[in-house]
Amino acid sequence: xxxxxxxxxxxxxxxxxxxxxxxxxxxxxxxxxxxxxxxxxxxxxxxxxxxxxxxxxxxxxxxxxxxxxxxxxxxxxxxxxxxxxxxxxxxxxxxxxxxxxxxxxxxxxxxxxxxxxxxxxxxxxxxxxxxxxxxxxxxxxxxxxxxxxxxxxxxxxxxxxxxxxxxxxxxxxxxxxxxxxxxxxxxxxxxxxxxxxxxxxxxxxxxxxxxxxxxxxxxxxxxxxxxxxxxxxxxxxxxxxxxxxxxxxxxxxxxxxxxxxxxxxxxxxxxxxxxxxxxxxxxxxxxxxxxxxxxxxxxxxxxxxxxxxxxxxxx
Ligand code: G3H
Ligand code: 13P
Ligand code: ZN
Numbered sequence: 048x049x050x051x052x053x054x055x056x057x058x059x060x061x062x063x064x065x066x067x068x069x070x071x072x073x074x075x076x077x078x079x080x081x082x083x084x085x086x087x088x089x090x091x092x093x094x095x096x097x098x099x100x101x102x103x104x105x106x107x108x109x110x111x112x113x114x115x116x117x118x119x120x121x122x123x124x125x126x127x128x129x130x131x132x133x134x135x136x137x138x139x140x141x142x143x144x145x146x147x148x149x150x151x152x153x154x155x156x157x158x159x160x161x162x163x164x165x166x167x168x169x170x171x172x173x174x175x176x177x178x179x180x181x182x183x184x185x186x187x188x189x190x191x192x193x194x195x196x197x198x199x200x201x202x203x204x205x206x207x208x209x210x211x212x213x214x215x216x217x218x219x220x221x222x223x224x225x226x227x228x229x230x231x232x233x234x235x236x237x238x239x240x241x242x243x244x245x246x247x248x249x250x251x252x253x254x255x256x257x258x259x260x261x262x263x264x265x266x267x268x269x270x271x272x273x274x275x276x277x278x279x280x281x282x283x284x285x286x287x288x289x290x291x292x293x294x295x296x297x298x299x300x301x302x303x304x305x306x307x308x309x310x311x312x313x314x315x316x317x318x319x320x321x322x323x324x325x326x327x328x329x330x331x332x333x334x335x336x337x338x339x340x341x342x343x344x345x346x347x348x349x350x351x352x353x354x355x356x357x358x359x360x361x362x
Contacts, residue, residue, distance in 0.1 A: 062303060080339075082094075139168065184222065188225075233309055234313065311347075
C-alpha cells in the first residue's frame with residue numbers, strides 16, 4: 048500500500064490490543080533503520096517529523112527519503128504501510144503546510160492552551176485535514192519533560208481528565224488523542240519507580256470505546272544504551288524510561304500509537320561513542336553512521352516484536 052493514513056491501522060490495533068510504533072525521523076540512517084526493521088517484521092509503522100526535524104533536515108529531504116524507503120521495501124518484495132505524520136504541530140499554518148505537501152497525518156498540539164482555545168484550534172485543523180483526506184491527532188493534558196527546549200517538572204504535569212477527553216473528542220472530531228498519564232519526553236522520565244496512571248487510561252477507554260489513544264514520551268531508555276554512553280565518555284547518569292511492561296499494558300487499553308524518539312537517539316549515540324573509542328583510526332562517516340543505523344534497526348525490531356505486538360500485522 049505504501050503511504051496511508053492511520054485509520055485502518057488503528058482500527059486493527061485497537062481490536063487486536065497491540066500498538067503501532069511512531070518513530071521520530073531526522074535523517075537517512077534513521078529512516079532506513081526503522082523501515083528495514085518494519086519490513087523484516089512485516090509490520091506497519093508511523094514515521095513522524097517534528098518542527099525540529101523540519102528545521103534540521105528540510106522536510107523536502109525527509110519526504111523524499113520516506114518515498115525512497117517505500118520504493119525500497121517494494122523492491123524487497125514487502126511493501127509495508129507507512130504513515131507520514133507531523134509530530135507536535137503548534138499552528139494551523141504548520142499543519143496546513145504538511146497536509147498540502149503530502150503528509151497523511153498531522154498532530155495539532157494545543158495542550159498548552161486553555162481548553163476552549165485547544166478545541167477551536169484543533170477543530171480548524173480537523174476541518175482542513177479531513178477535507179484533504181488527512182487524519183488528525185490532538186492532545187489534552189500536559190506531559191512533564193523537555194519539549195522544544197522547555198522543561199516541565201514532573202510536579203507541574205497535568206493528567207488528562209476523562210470528562211474533558213470525552214467532551215474534547217466530541218467537539219473537535221479529532222481522529223486520535225494523546226493523553227497525559229505519567230509519561231514524559233526525554234531520557235529522564237522518573238526520579239523514583241516508573242509508574243503510569245493506568246486507572247485514568249482505563250477510565251478514558253471506558254468512556255470513549257473504540258477511540259484510538261496515543262502515548263507520547265514512551266521511550267524505555269534501555270539501560271544497555273545508557274551504560275554504553277557513560278562507559279564510552281558520555282555523561283547521562285540516572286536516565287530512565289517507561290518500562291516495557293507498562294507499554295504492553297497500555298496497548299491493551301486503547302493505546303494504538305506509541306511515540307519513540309529518545310531511544311533512537313540513545314541507540315545511535317551509544318554505538319557512535321563506542322566506535323570512536325574502540326576504533327580511533329576511523330574517520331569514514333559510513334563506518335560509525337552504519338553502526339548507528341544497525342543499532343536503530345535492532346532496537347526498532349525489538350520494540351515491534353517484543354513490546355508493541357505489531358509484528359506480522361500487515362496481512
Ligand atoms: O516530542 C518531541 C520529540 O522527541 C521530537 O523532538 O523536537 O527535538 O525533534 P525534537
Ligand atoms: P520520547 O522522548 O520518550 O522518545 O518521546 C517521543 C515523543 O513523544 C515524540 O512526540
Ligand atoms: Zn511527543
